[in-house]
Amino acid sequence: MNQQPIDGAALLNEVEQFHRRFNVFPREAAYVAVTLWDAHAHLVDCFETTPRIAFLSPEPGSGKSRALEIIELLTPRAVSTVSASANALYRLVGSADGLPTVLFDEVDTIFGPKANADEALRGFLNAGYRRIGGALRCVGEGSQQNAQVFDSYCAVAMAGLGSLPDTVLTRSVIVRMRRRARNEKVEPYRQRIHMKQGHALRDRLAHWADQVRKPVSEAWPEMPDGVTDRPADVWEPLLAVADAAGGDWPERARAACLELINASQIDDKGSIGIRLLTDLRDHVLAGLDRLPTVAILDKLNSLDDAPWADMGGRPLDSRGLSKMLREYMTADNTPVVARNIRTTGGVLKGFYATDLEDAWQRYCPPPTPA
Missing domain, CATH: 1.10.10 (Arc Repressor Mutant, subunit A)
Structure with missing residues (x-):
């Protein structure tokens, strides 16, 4: 049975409002970026790159984990973890169930100043940002081993204290979180109640993605002036989603692109x-x-x-x-x-x-x- 055409702009508006119920982001541009990122996860196979999104803050209690919880409801085959080996993630990406959306909380325990940097995991995050990335491993026993490439390309969202290695930061949309002020209110999140609502939006995003998959895969969105090289790679999928949705999303997406790129360049301690x-x-x-x-x-x-x-x-x-x-x-x-x-x-x-x-x-x- 053919699905009725879905109004992409209206759907993204609903996704944005769902985030606003539970998340207080430091910039209006962040709501735009996170909404587009949710939708891009349903279309990740259309792109050459998939930007990481990173929620970072200097102190606990800034809403980072809640942001990941809402993203988990809205993205396909979401897998949430606070600890994982690179090998496990490579096998997860290569499973027959389809590309996962990996949500990595407390990432500072891996890359923070008090942690021993996990170079294998950093390699997974960096290589999986681009479709051609992967890891070459020997598979088999004894002398009966063969070289095999394990794919790592998948959507990844992260949350943690402090910052991240430069190689990860430059592949990410950065949202600098902060604690809510007394006048900033959110709706209490109740998984038993709100999971169904989030999953209903997720399913509609999936249907809309199927309807726009072909034009999105052929799109070359126009970049804002001055956005080139790695920042352009990061934002191209999000702008392609915005263009496919229409309405005011193309304009809002490009404004958010410039604002968040400029903010990351100024705020990044690295x-x-x-x-x-x-x-x-x-x-x-x-x-x-x-x-x-x-x-x-x-x-x-x-x-x-x-x-x-x-x-x-x-x-x-x-x-x-x-x-x-x-x-x-x-x-x-x-x-x-x-x-x-x-x-x-x-x-x-x-x-x-x-x-x-x-x-x-x-x-x-x-x-x-x-």
């Missing part, structure tokens, strides 16, 4: 150099062509919500600043270094905006409109 460059451009040298190092440090260390006043227990100093900036090149392909600046009080060492412009263009997110 990209401290990009944070430094961005703060220099937007808050320190804004409108100035040069500034002595002492004035730069004073401005950096006074920025709210910035790491510079506490770098390993001490404020950023001139040596640390110089060391970080030497990693970047000027337009003349020479390291960015402090140069003489003549002031009314004499000659001081400092930095010139012209020396940083090439690094700003290459590494920093676009400036936020005033």
Whole structure:
């Protein structure tokens, strides 16, 4: 029996509202991204890549696990775990039941600062992001062994404290969670009640996915200006889903894409150099062509919500600043270094905006409109 056509935009609206009942995300863009990610999991076989989605926070009690619980209701063949070996995951992906959606909670216990990094699991997460990824293993006993490739391509959602290895972060849509404020309310989640509602939405997503599978598999969605390389790979499946749904989802998806990419580049502790460059451009040298190092440090260390006043227990100093900036090149392909600046009080060492412009263009997110 043929299924009646499903209004994709209306369905995604319902999925988004279901998340809003139980999740408080820090940005409106996050609701858009998570909704599109849920739908993309039903179409993962149409894409060359499947972005990971990562809910991260500095403290417990920020709603990360609840986000995974709601995703579990809405995605196909969801498997939730807090501990798994890479070999078990490879076999799960290769089972005849179809591609799973792997939900990895407490991922900080694997990659966090107090954990011994699991390189095999990191390899699974990295390789499985792209369809051609996999692991080569010997299968058999004794001398009767043959090489076999185990696929790892599947949708993966993660939640944890702190951050993740850079190789995982760059393959992920990042949602920085925070504890709910007193005025932020959610509906109490009751699995016995809400599971059926979530599964009903999941089944409708599956039917809609079947209806749009062919056009989605042939789609090459237009990227927002400036989104290229790995970020484009990450967002291409989500934008393809938005385009297939129609309504206001294509516009909302591209706005969310830019917002979350920019936020991840600024907030990611693993990209401290990009944070430094961005703060220099937007808050320190804004409108100035040069500034002595002492004035730069004073401005950096006074920025709210910035790491510079506490770098390993001490404020950023001139040596640390110089060391970080030497990693970047000027337009003349020479390291960015402090140069003489003549002031009314004499000659001081400092930095010139012209020396940083090439690094700003290459590494920093676009400036936020005033």
